[in-house]
Amino acid sequence: MPRRTFGVVAAAVLLAGSVTACGNSDTGEGAGDGKLVLGFSQVGAESGWRTANTNSIKEAAVEAGVELKFDDAQQKQENQIKAIRNYIQQKVDVIAFSPVVESGWDTVLKEAKDAGIPVILTDRAVDSADKSLYKTFLGSDFVKEGRLSGEWLIENKKDATGDVNIVELQGTTGSAPANDRKKGFAEAIAADPKLKVIASQSGDFTRAGGKQVMEQFLKAHSKIDVLFAHNDDMGLGALEAITAAGKVPGQDITIITIDAVKDGMQALADGKFNFIAECSPLLGPQLMELAKKVHAGEEVPARIETEETTFTQEQAKEALPNRKY
Numbered sequence: 001m002p003r004r005t006f007g008v009v010a011a012a013v014l015l016a017g018s019v020t021a022c023g024n025s026d027t028g029e030g031a032g033d034g035k036l037v038l039g040f041s042q043v044g045a046e047s048g049w050r051t052a053n054t055n056s057i058k059e060a061a062v063e064a065g066v067e068l069k070f071d072d073a074q075q076k077q078e079n080q081i082k083a084i085r086n087y088i089q090q091k092v093d094v095i096a097f098s099p100v101v102e103s104g105w106d107t108v109l110k111e112a113k114d115a116g117i118p119v120i121l122t123d124r125a126v127d128s129a130d131k132s133l134y135k136t137f138l139g140s141d142f143v144k145e146g147r148l149s150g151e152w153l154i155e156n157k158k159d160a161t162g163d164v165n166i167v168e169l170q171g172t173t174g175s176a177p178a179n180d181r182k183k184g185f186a187e188a189i190a191a192d193p194k195l196k197v198i199a200s201q202s203g204d205f206t207r208a209g210g211k212q213v214m215e216q217f218l219k220a221h222s223k224i225d226v227l228f229a230h231n232d233d234m235g236l237g238a239l240e241a242i243t244a245a246g247k248v249p250g251q252d253i254t255i256i257t258i259d260a261v262k263d264g265m266q267a268l269a270d271g272k273f274n275f276i277a278e279c280s281p282l283l284g285p286q287l288m289e290l291a292k293k294v295h296a297g298e299e300v301p302a303r304i305e306t307e308e309t310t311f312t313q314e315q316a317k318e319a320l321p322n323r324k325y
Helices: 048-064 077-090 106-114 142-156 176-189 207-220 232-244 262-269 284-295 313-322
Strands: 037-042 067-072 094-097 119-122 136-139 164-170 195-202 226-229 254-259 275-278 303-307
Touching: 037 048, 037 077, 037 284, 048 067, 048 232, 048 262, 048 284, 067 077, 077 094, 077 106, 094 284, 106 119, 119 284, 136 284, 142 176, 142 195, 142 226, 142 254, 142 275, 164 176, 164 207, 164 232, 176 195, 195 207, 207 232, 226 232, 232 254, 232 262, 262 275, 262 313, 284 303
Parallel strands: 037 067, 037 094, 094 119, 119 136, 136 303, 164 195, 164 226, 226 254, 254 275
Antiparallel strands: none
């Protein structure tokens, strides 16, 4: 698979537009200058990935001539619901959001539907049984990311004798990437019974959370062979805990993460991480074009997935000079 510095739309989907936003709440009225008005609720600013995602959306909105109204939910579902209702009151043209968690959206999504405002899900999905409540999903295949991580580990540890003890740093509890990456990884490593997850806990996708939980893992378990972190930031936090415990990250403990942001890629190039599955945050251009299509009443695919890759140490060294995030 060719190295990619960022995700592109899958070949079957002829779109060019994207996904998230951030910042402080903007409660102004809709545009009167003919611009498409997009209301976006961002999860927060919990990681380097999210910052890059936010920047991509803000920059793409300017380039596409879209008026972007955005709100930073600060990792709280109630803030996102409030923001969406605010956008409905403002009568924006399109609403997009990256859900903090998967459940609990039907009521507010029905309010948007009743108001005639189309909704686009970006980066993260919802578990609503009523697919008519939103127009499309734009983002990554999180199950695949977890599966690719597990498949690499099987190959890496194929000659290991005895049990291989794995600890897992999960993302935000109830979120789509946490649920799906855990699922994909578990399904993959089930093919090798010596690979055993001995502890799994949420680090909330943050460096601080990753460090804190890894410290707990190291105190509770004398033998840890592998760390699987649901994102680079938690893995980077875990590096601090591993080093402080007198162990060598990447050697004493094999480290697998997901995202491929610059700091994570540098850790991989330096041999502190061992493998990264990519999850591109550069979805802004795709969202802008997609918002224009749904506002115009055009048919769009129900699910649009970005195409991404994986990195080993040598591949990270090659990709880093041109890395955009």
